[in-house]
Amino acid sequence: MRAELKAKTKDLLGRALGRVLPSDLTEGMREEWFAARTPRNVFERVMWGEFQRQYYALPEHELRRLNRDRFWANADGKKWFEEHDDVRLEQRKALVNQLREVLDELPGTKTVIEVGAGSGRFLEWLGNEGFGEGRSLVGIDLNAAQMADNNERFPGLTFIAGEIQEWLKSNPLDGVVVIAVGTLQYFTPSELQDFFRLMATGNNTTRLVFAEVTNLDLARETESRPRKRTAFSHHYEHLMNGTGLTLTKKVLEDVGSGSQPYVRLTATCKPS
Numbered sequence: 528m529r530a531e532l533k534a535k536t537k538d539l540l541g542r543a544l545g546r547v548l549p550s551d552l553t554e555g556m557r558e559e560w561f562a563a564r565t566p567r568n569v570f571e572r573v574m575w576g577e578f579q580r581q582y583y584a585l586p587e588h589e590l591r592r593l594n595r596d597r598f599w600a601n602a603d604g605k606k607w608f609e610e611h612d613d614v615r616l617e618q619r620k621a622l623v624n625q626l627r628e629v630l631d632e633l634p635g636t637k638t639v640i641e642v643g644a645g646s647g648r649f650l651e652w653l654g655n656e657g658f659g660e661g662r663s664l665v666g667i668d669l670n671a672a673q674m675a676d677n678n679e680r681f682p683g684l685t686f687i688a689g690e691i692q693e694w695l696k697s698n699p700l701d702g703v704v705v706i707a708v709g710t711l712q713y714f715t716p717s718e719l720q721d722f723f724r725l726m727a728t729g730n731n732t733t734r735l736v737f738a739e740v741t742n743l744d745l746a747r748e749t750e751s752r753p754r755k756r757t758a759f760s761h762h763y764e765h766l767m768n769g770t771g772l773t774l775t776k777k778v779l780e781d782v783g784s785g786s787q788p789y790v791r792l793t794a795t796c797k798p799s
């Protein structure tokens with residue numbers, strides 16, 4: 528109850544300040560919020576909350592534009608990769624297990640694509656573990672500067688700058704396994720469904736394996752909810768309904784802390 532009251536007060540205060548503060552002051556702060564800077568004091572915390580509320584109130588095409596063009600494809604996105612230049616295997620254990628199972632089941636797999644490959648370190652790790660033997664390991668990401676760096680840094684791997692959606696539209700999905708960690712949370716709900724539909728144009732040798740966190744109560748809530756800066760909590764299984772993609776395996780891990788009911792869903796999916 529106290530936490531609810533605190534959140535409500537913060538929300539009301541943020542809305543009021545958002546209305547009365549001069550835009551030259553708030554625009555500078557908004558840039559800092561968007562660049563993922565941590566708030567330094569209570570005032571900034573209140574304003575960060577207001578910027579986030581205003582962000583999610585934008586039309587979906589505008590959310591896509593800001594999230595992609597202004598953050599991930601840009602210098603702030605590159606900075607994020609520099610700060611996350613590691614494998615974080617703990618978060619990827621279930622995904623690695625499911626990927627191994629998929630490749631055992633489909634030994635003819637030609638390509639494993641990581642969508643949202645970022646620093647390239649996970650793909651590098653997969654290469655070192657032998658996942659690339661007899662097949663190509665490809666990373667796709669919106670950040671062109673990072674993909675160019677990765678191509679220089681990891682000569683045995685291929686990194687492509689661009690949107691996974693475009694790649695899926697213009698390449699055969701025969702023998703293609705797509706993996707994603709912490710990337711699909713940045714897709715808007717309808718964008719995620721479009722992505723599932725594109726994956727469903729593959730055949731019985733096409734798979735999607737992903738690991739994403741959500742703080743929805745999955746037994747009761749199906750509607751996507753804004754979460755933390757520009758990410759969403761999605762009900763991935765619900766959004767997959769009717770897209771032609773079927774979830775064939777899932778592992779749910781409790782990754783919450785305190786009163787935050789976070790779970791990580793790791794799932795394998797194939798065209799129905």
Ligand SMILES: C[S@@+](CC[C@H](N)C(=O)[O-])C[C@H]1O[C@@H](n2cnc3c(N)ncnc32)[C@H](O)[C@@H]1O
Pocket residue numbers: 599600604611642643644645646667668669670689690691692707708709710713
């Ligand atoms: C939070 S980062 C995750 C990076 C990496 N998988 C990791 O866990 O460190 C999300 C990544 O998804 C990429 N991304 C978002 N939408 C994308 C899209 N439609 N196509 C390709 N990459 C995308 C962003 O550029 C960003 O690098």
